[in-house]
Every structure is written in C-alpha cells, then in structure tokens.
Amino acid sequence: MSPWKPPSLLELSDSDLAGHLYVVVEELIDGVVGLLVSEWPGSDRDGGLHFHFDAIEVEIGVDRDELEERLSRRKVPQPIVVAADGVAAEAELKQRPVAVGDTFAVRPSQTPDSPEQIGELVDELGIGAWIESAIDITADAREEAKSAMYKALTPPVKEEVAAALLGQKEAELDR
Amino acid sequence: MTAVPRTTDVPADRLVGGDFLAGIDENDLVHFVLNVGDGDTQIVLLPAEDGRRRAIVVDVCAAEKLDHLVVALQKAKLLPADGQPLALIVATHPHADHISGMARFITKNAKSIGEVWEPGYFIPTKSYFTMMDALAKLDLDHTQPSSGTVRFIDQVKVTVLAPGVSLKNRYDSYGIDPNNSSIALKLDFPARRYYARNEDGSVEKLPDGASLVLGADAQTLSWAQVFVDFPQLAEEKTAVAEALNKARGVNHLKANVFKVPHHASKHGLNLELVEEIKPAVSLVSSVGGGGSYNFPHRVSLEALREGLEQTTKKEKPRSEDFELGIHFTFGKDTANKDLGSIAVVLGPTGRKHDVWRFGDGSSKDIDLTSARKFG
Numbered sequence: 057m058s059p060w061k062p063p064s065l066l067e068l069s070d071s072d073l074a075g076h077l078y079v080v081v082e083e084l085i086d087g088v089v090g091l092l093v094s095e096w097p098g099s100d101r102d103g104g105l106h107f108h109f110d111a112i113e114v115e116i117g118v119d120r121d122e123l124e125e126r127l128s129r130r131k132v133p134q135p136i137v138v139a140a141d142g143v144a145a146e147a148e149l150k151q152r153p154v155a156v157g158d159t160f161a162v163r164p165s166q167t168p169d170s171p172e173q174i175g176e177l178v179d180e181l182g183i184g185a186w187i188e189s190a191i192d193i194t195a196d197a198r199e200e201a202k203s204a205m206y207k208a209l210t211p212p213v214k215e216e217v218a219a220a221l222l223g224q225k226e227a228e229l230d231r
Numbered sequence: 232m233t234a235v236p237r238t239t240d241v242p243a244d245r246l247v248g249g250d251f252l253a254g255i256d257e258n259d260l261v262h263f264v265l266n267v268g269d270g271d272t273q274i275v276l277l278p279a280e281d282g283r284r285r286a287i288v289v290d291v292c293a294a295e296k297l298d299h300l301v302v303a304l305q306k307a308k309l310l311p312a313d314g315q316p317l318a319l320i321v322a323t324h325p326h327a328d329h330i331s332g333m334a335r336f337i338t339k340n341a342k343s344i345g346e347v348w349e350p351g352y353f354i355p356t357k358s359y360f361t362m363m364d365a366l367a368k369l370d371l372d373h374t375q376p377s378s379g380t381v382r383f384i385d386q387v388k389v390t391v392l393a394p395g396v397s398l399k400n401r402y403d404s405y406g407i408d409p410n411n412s413s414i415a416l417k418l419d420f421p422a423r424r425y426y427a428r429n430e431d432g433s434v435e436k437l438p439d440g441a442s443l444v445l446g447a448d449a450q451t452l453s454w455a456q457v458f459v460d461f462p463q464l465a466e467e468k469t470a471v472a473e474a475l476n477k478a479r480g481v482n483h484l485k486a487n488v489f490k491v492p493h494h495a496s497k498h499g500l501n502l503e504l505v506e507e508i509k510p511a512v513s514l515v516s517s518v519g520g521g522g523s524y525n526f527p528h529r530v531s532l533e534a535l536r537e538g539l540e541q542t543t544k545k546e547k548p549r550s551e552d553f554e555l556g557i558h559f560t561f562g563k564d565t566a567n568k569d570l571g572s573i574a575v576v577l578g579p580t581g582r583k584h585d586v587w588r589f590g591d592g593s594s595k596d597i598d599l600t601s602a603r604k605f606g
Contacts, residue, residue, distance in 0.1 A: 080356045082326060082409075085496070085524050092327055094357040109334040109361040113327060117523025156409060159355050197355035205353045208366040209373055 057098035060105045062196030064133030065161060073161075079190075080197070081158040087120045089154060093174050096161075104207075105200040112171040118183040124154055126184040131191045149192065159197035160190040241553050241605075243566035251574070251587050251602035252307050257282070259576050259583070260387070260420060261309070262443060262488060263300065264514045266560040266572040267293040268593035269522040270328035273445065273490065274300065276309055277318070278420060278579065280385040283311050285318040285345075287384070289416070289445055294332030298339060299596045307599055315345045318384050322349040323447035324413040327358040334361035341369045350394055351375035352402045352412035375399075376414060378460045386579075388422035391415070392484075393449045395456035410493060413447035415457070417486065421579055441581035442485065444508055446492030446499065454492075454504050457484075487581040488512045491535065495527030505538025512556045512575055512584050513539070518593070519561030527559070553605065558586055560593075572597050 059073040076096050083090030094113045100106040132149040165188040168177045178186045255261060257279040265272040270292030277285050286304075291297055301317075304310040317340060322330045337344060347366065353359065366373065374380070377399045380391040393415040401407045419442045426435045449457075461483035489510035493499030494517040505513075513535060517526045532552075539555045552559075562570045571591035577584050586605040589597045 078357070080354070082354070082356060083524075084408075085498070088524055090523055092356050092358075097357070097360070105355075105360060106364065107357045107360045109338070109365065111357055111361075113331065113357040115327060115523065157354050198353075201353040201355040201359060204360050204363040204367075205351070208363040 057106065060097045060099040060200075061103070062105075062193055062200075064193055064196050065191065076161040076163050076191075079160045079162045081154055081156055082115070084120070084154070084156060088117045089120045089123050091116050091118055091123075093162075093171070095171070104203060105197070114171050114174045116175045116178050118178060120154065122182060122184045126187050127154060127160075127190060127192075129190075130160065131189065133192065133195065157194065157198060158192070159194045161193050162187050162191075163189045241562065241564045241570060243564040243568065245553065246564055246570075246588055246603035246605055249602065249604045251599055251604070252309070254585060254587075254604070255309070255576055256578065257284075258386075258579050260418070260441065260443075260579075262490075262514075262575045262577065263597075264490065264516050264560060264573045265293060265296055265300070265597065266569075266589075266591055266593050267296060267516070269494070269518040269526070270331070271323070271447075271494075271516050272297050272332070273516075274304075275418065275443070276304070277384060278386045283314070283316075284309060285316050285385055286310060287319045287321065287387075287389070287418075288317055288336075289321045290323050290329040290447075291320075291332040291336045292328050292330075293593075294335040294339070296594075296596060297332065297336060301340070303597065303599050315343055317343045318345040319382070319389070320344055320347045321414055321416065322347070322362060323415075324350055324409050325352055325354045325356070325359045325362070326409055326448065327356060329448070330362050331358045333358070334365040337362075337369065337371070338365045341371070344371055346372035346374065348374050348376055348414060350402075350412040350414050351399065352409055354409055378457065383422050386422055387418050387420045390417045390419070392417050392444070392457045392461060393447075393453045395453070395460055398453060398456060407452070408450065410448040410450050410499070411453040413449040413453065413492070415447050415449045415453070415492070416443075416445045417484070418443045418445070439485075439581075440579050441487050441577050441584075443488040443490070443577070444484065444486040444510070445490040447490075448493040448496075448499060450493060450496075450498045451501055454501065458503075458507075484508050486510055487584055488514065488575050488577060491515045491527075491531075493526075495531040495535070496524065497528035497530045500531040500534055502534045502538050505535055509538070510556065511581070512558065512586060514573055514575070515557065515559045517559060517561055519559065532557075556586075558588075558605070571595075574602070 059070050078094045078096055080092045082092045092113050097105045097107050128150050260278055261276040263274045271290040272292045273289040275287045305312045310316045322333050376391045378395045382389045394412050398407050421440050424437050426437050428434050484507040486508050489508050495515045569590050570588050572589040574587040587602040589602050591597050
C-alpha cells in the first residue's frame with residue numbers, strides 16, 4: 057500500500073512521507089492537549105486515507121502552550137494560503153489556537169524503539185523539541201474523515217446522477 | 232485537580248465471594264462496566280424474552296477483553312450464540328478511548344450484530360477511520376440518533392437523552408467538542424407500562440420500573456440541553472399533581488444506576504444532574520488519578536457525593552464513597568486486591584441492584600466464576 061498523499065503534500069516523495077507521523081488533536085482539557093499519534097497512513101484504491109485496524113495509535117498528553125508555540129512555526133498548505141490572499145493569511149493560519157480535529161504531518165526529531173514509548177520520549181524532550189517539523193494537513197484530513205463516513209453509510213452515487221449534478225453546477229457557474 | 236478518591240480502600244470484608252451467575256434472574260438486567268484503564272467498554276444484558284437475552288454494547292475500547300466476555304456469557308447461557316444477540320452497538324462518540332476497539336469487535340462479531348449507532352461526528356483519527364472502514368464492509372443497519380430517539384428492544388425502552396439537535400447541527404463546523412456529541416442513553420424496563428384492562432374498561436398501569444442512565448462523555452453543555460429536552464416535573468402528592476403526572480408519564484431522568492459521564496471529569500458532571508438522577512449506584516470508569524488528564528477530578532466527585540448526600544443541614548462527616556453507592560473500575564480493597572470490572576444486577580423494580588466486582592486488572596479477562604458481591 058502506497059502512503060496517503062493529500063493534495064497539500066503532493067510535492068513530497070513517498071520516502072519523505074514515510075518519515076512522518078500522523079498526529080491529531082483529539083482532546084483539550086485546560087492546559088493539556090490530547091494528541092493521537094499514528095504511523096503515516098496508506099492509501100486505498102481511490103487514493104483515500106486508509107489505516108489498517110492493527111495500526112498502533114498512541115495517545116499522549118502535552119502542554120498546550122508549548123505545543124502552540126511550536127506550531128506557530130508550522131508549515132501551512134500553500135494552495136490555501138494563495139487562495140486566501142497571501143502573507144496575512146499564512147500568518148493567521150500559523151498563529152491560530154490549536155483546535156480539536158487539527159491534524160499534522162509531523163517529522164519527529166527522535167523515533168522511539170516502539171510506538172508505545174512515544175509518550176516517554178515526548179515527556180523527556182518536551183513536545184516542542186520532539187516536533188522537528190509540522191505540516192498542517194487539517195483541511196485534507198477533515199475531508200477524508202467526512203468522505204469515510206459517507207462511504208460507510210451510503211451507496212455510491214450513480215454516474216448519471218453525478219453527471220447531472222455536476223452539469224447543473226457548471227451551468228450555474230457559466231451564468 | 233488531582234483526585235484522591237477515598238474508594239481505594241474498600242474494606243475487603245464488604246466483598247464476599249459468591250455465585251454471580253446463580254444470582255441472576257431471567258427478569259434482571261445486567262450492566263457490565265469493564266476495567267479497561269482510561270477508557271470505556273460496557274455491555275448491558277437485557278432481561279430475557281422467550282428465554283433468550285439480547286445485549287447492548289456501549290463503546291469498545293478493549294475489543295479482545297469484551298470479546299472474551301461475550302464468549303464467557305455465551306458459555307454461561309446468559310447470551311445465545313446464534314441469531315443476533317448483540318441487538319445494538321453504540322459508539323457514543325469518536326474518541327479513541329471509546330472506539331479504538333470498535334473496528335475489530337464489529338468485524339469479528341458482524342453476524343451477531345443487529346444495528347449500530349454513532350453520533351455522526353467525524354474526526355480524522357485512526358480509530359475513526361478504521362471504524363468507518365469496518366462499517367463500510369458490513370451490511371449493518373445504522374443510525375445517527377439525537378435526543379428523543381426511542382428504540383424498544385425486548386423489555387427495554389432505550390431513550391437517547393443526548394446529543395440535542397442543536398448540538399448535532401454544530402458538528403460540521405467543529406463548533407462543539409466531540410465529547411458533547413456523545414450519545415447519552417436512558418434504559419427503562421419493563422418498557423410496557425400498561426398491564427391489563429380492568430373490568431370497568433380502564434387500563435391498569437404499572438408504577439415505574441428500573442432505569443439506567445449511561446452518560447458517555449457528555450459534558451455540561453450537553454446536559455444543559457438534556458434539561459431542556461427532558462424537563463423535570465416537580466413531585467407533588469396532591470390529587471391534581473398525581474393526575475397530571477399520570478398524564479405526563481415517567482420522571483425523565485431519575486434512574487437507579489448512573490454511569491458517570493466522562494470518567495468523572497470536572498466538565499462532565501454537575502450537582503443538579505446528580506440530584507435529578509438520584510441514583511442508588513454510580514459507576515466511574517477511570518484509570519484513577521493518572522492518565523493524561525488526572526481523571527476522576529475531585530470537584531466532580533464532590534458534586535456526585537453532595538448530590539447523593541446533602542450536607543446543607545448536616546454536620547456529620549461525609550460517608551465513604553462505597554456507602555453512597557459510588558464504585559470505580561480502578562482501586563483495590565484493603566487486602567490489596569484489584570476491584571476491577573463491575574457488574575450491576577438490576578431487578579425490574581429497581582430494589583435489587585447488586586454490585587459485583589471481578590478483581591481483574593485492566594489488561595486481564597473477566598472471570599465470571601471469581602466475582603465478589605459488594606454488601
């Protein structure tokens with residue numbers, strides 16, 4: 057299974073992606089942020105995000121201030137920045153407070169011998185030092201989660217129905 | 232906010248070994264809260280109908296432990312091995328400590344499952360993706376319920392207390408915390424309150440039976456909505472009030488057993504909620520003063536205690552938690568033995584609410600033959 061490559065990470069090679077961890081903000085309680093750390097996901101036949109259910113997911117609690125300070129130097133997806141009109145948007149995206157559902161491609165400064173030891177390592181180094189680089193992939197991950205829900209609960213849309221809807225949208229845009 | 236619950240020293244002589252299985256009548260409901268550390272895994276065995284029990288599973292953090300319990304219950308003839316004995320699987324909300332084992336459990340037990348509920352809150356975690364992936368491969372009935380949804384399963388009425396619709400409509404903007412998407416449930420039994428028709432043509436109604444409130448991780452915002460959706464009716468003994476109460480129906484929130492929300496986090500519980508529910512038994516699943524967030528929080532435990540034993544007019548010391556019916560999945564007895572998973576055997580009148588402890592560690596299986604009854 058090839059690694060999942062979201063639109064905002066198209067410039068990264070498969071080997072670059074493999075060095076990243078998939079990190080999601082799951083809980084915020086006072087000054088503690090609950091992060092779920094997993095290995096980088098693979099992609100399914102359609103290129104969608106896919107985890108094997110045996111994949112390890114580790115929860116760690118980290119200091120919110122330290123995390124936000126480190127994330128202020130995060131990379132943000134350039135297509136979003138450009139669409140939102142440049143430098144001010146980039147600064148705003150970097151400075152926004154951490155929120156539940158935020159998702160990052162994180163390259164760690166150190167990798168433990170086993171995933172279960174991530175918590176100990178982060179405690180030792182501090183979350184700021186453990187994150188070597190973080191790319192904000194929240195928008196892509198969120199779309200994947202939404203897509204996974206619809207895929208689980210609804211049948212595929214018939215081709216002719218999709219074509220009609222897309223045709224209608226194009227006609228509205230032309231108007 | 233580190234909590235030091237006083238339950239870690241439950242007197243060993245209050246726990247007496249006995250025959251757990253023999254103590255269960257076919258009309259009883261049995262609620263298991265598994266000791267899984269910092270997380271939730273519950274199974275509720277419903278009263279038998281035509282000699283067969285069905286069950287509701289609420290959250291699966293530890294798939295293997297639950298799976299082994301299901302097999303043990305089948306061997307003990309408390310659950311049938313054929314048909315769809317797992318009538319309903321509820322993933323209360325998509326936090327990993329509630330659904331990390333869901334994909335494995337529903338995949339392995341797909342043929343035994345009737346339907347699945349989850350709140351419809353999407354979050355891009357591995358646990359969520361694998362759960363949805365598993366559901367995509369299985370042809371299971373699926374519902375994303377909100378407050379007011381009612382499902383009758385055998386003798387039990389399952390009412391969804393939360394999330395309210397106003398919370399549900401905010402999922403897509405991440406306008407609420409995932410905890411507040413929690414499906415909180417009330418189980419009442421027997422569900423049918425009309426017993427027989429009298430000779431004069433009137434129907435004979437039964438008094439309230441037994442109830443459980445399973446709070447998931449709903450927080451104060453969600454409980455505030457619950458109070459709006461399920462208004463509490465003042466208890467009055469006048470003839471007019473009694474007539475009105477008959478017309479209005481049951482006391483919405485009162486319950487014999489209360490699964491305390493969010494591992495007794497300070498955001499999951501308030502005094503008013505406990506006063507409304509007024510449970511005889513309160514159950515807390517937590518790792519105990521540890522984990523990432525130091526659950527259970529002291530302020531919540533005090534709210535729980537105060538709700539159960541008002542101190543406004545009393546000057547005597549607070550009763551011990553176990554005397555107030557508060558039981559935790561963590562902790563040990565005074566003989567240093569793990570307390571472990573909990574089962575409450577609840578009779579249809581609510582008067583019988585036996586609490587059993589299995590002494591299992593969080594990574595150990597439940598042995599149904601080594602239970603001790605709290606008394």
